[in-house]
Amino acid sequence: MTPPLLTAGLPVLHGFFTRQGGVSSGPFASLNCSLSGKDDPAAVAENRRRAAAALGVDRLIGLFQVHGAEVAVLETPWGEADRPRADAAVTRLGGVGLAIVTADCAPVLFADAEARVVGAAHAGWRGAIAGVLEATVAAMERLGARRERVLAAIGPCIRQPFYEVGEDVIVALGPTGAPFLAPAARPDRRLFDLPGYCAARLVTAGVPRVFDLGLDTYTDEARFFSHRRAMHGGGGPIGHQLSAIALPG
Numbered sequence: 001m002t003p004p005l006l007t008a009g010l011p012v013l014h015g016f017f018t019r020q021g022g023v024s025s026g027p028f029a030s031l032n033c034s035l036s037g038k039d040d041p042a043a044v045a046e047n048r049r050r051a052a053a054a055l056g057v058d059r060l061i062g063l064f065q066v067h068g069a070e071v072a073v074l075e076t077p078w079g080e081a082d083r084p085r086a087d088a089a090v091t092r093l094g095g096v097g098l099a100i101v102t103a104d105c106a107p108v109l110f111a112d113a114e115a116r117v118v119g120a121a122h123a124g125w126r127g128a129i130a131g132v133l134e135a136t137v138a139a140m141e142r143l144g145a146r147r148e149r150v151l152a153a154i155g156p157c158i159r160q161p162f163y164e165v166g167e168d169v170i171v172a173l174g175p176t177g178a179p180f181l182a183p184a185a186r187p188d189r190r191l192f193d194l195p196g197y198c199a200a201r202l203v204t205a206g207v208p209r210v211f212d213l214g215l216d217t218y219t220d221e222a223r224f225f226s227h228r229r230a231m232h233g234g235g236g237p238i239g240h241q242l243s244a245i246a247l248p249g
Helices: 041-055 125-130 132-142 167-173 175-180 194-204 227-232
Strands: 013-016 059-061 071-074 088-091 096-102 106-112 117-123 151-154 181-183 190-192 209-212 241-246
Touching: 013 041, 013 106, 041 059, 041 096, 041 241, 071 132, 088 096, 088 132, 096 106, 096 117, 106 132, 106 194, 106 241, 117 125, 117 132, 117 241, 125 132, 125 167, 125 194, 132 194, 151 194, 167 175, 167 190, 175 181, 175 194, 194 209
Parallel strands: 059 096, 071 088, 151 209
Antiparallel strands: 013 241, 088 117, 096 241, 106 117, 106 151, 181 190
C-alpha cells in the first residue's frame, strides 16, 4: 500500500506491506518478514526477497528493534547478523530499502525527496514516548534534510478502540498524553490513540505533512498480523508485516 502523500512525483520507492503474498505457513502465513521469530528462515528470506522485488530494490536493510529511540545511519549496507540495535534508520544511499517490521506498533516512513534523504521508524508506545520519531527527523537533518520539507506516513497499526493500556503507559505519557486517552471498560485502564499521538508529536517537531493510512492491524486479520489480537486469542507465535522505503539506485 502506497500512501498518496508520498507519491506526488517524488523519486522515492516505498510501501506498507500486508501479510499476504508470501510463502510462510501456520501462524506466520504468509508474508512474515521478521528476522527474529520462529518462522522457517528460508521462508522469511523468500518473503523478504519478494518484498524487495516489489519495492524495486536488490536488498532490504533491517534493524534489531528494541522499542527505544536509537537511530542508525546507513552509509554502507550491513548484514542481517550485524543489524544495529535501533528502532529507526536513515540514509542517503540509493538502491537499498530501509525496512522495519511491526505487528501492532506504528511503522512510520519519512522522505525529503529534494535532499534525497529517507527514513523509517518503528514506533510502539515506548519508542514514541522516548522520542524515536523526533530522533529520526533530527538524524535526517544531519544528512541534509530540512524538517519543513519532510513528508511522513503512518502505516497499519493498532487503533484506539482496541488498544487498552494500563497505568505504566498512562504515567509515561504524562499530561500531554491525556488527549490521546479515552475511557476503557475497566476504570484503571485507558484506550490509547497511538497513531494520533505519533502524528501530533511529528507536527510539534516541525513536520508539516503527516499522512495516516488509517488501517487497523487488530481488526483486519486477513491483511495484518497483530500481537494484541493473538494474545486475546490465547497467545502463540505470530508473524510481522514489513514497511520499507528507498531511494532509487
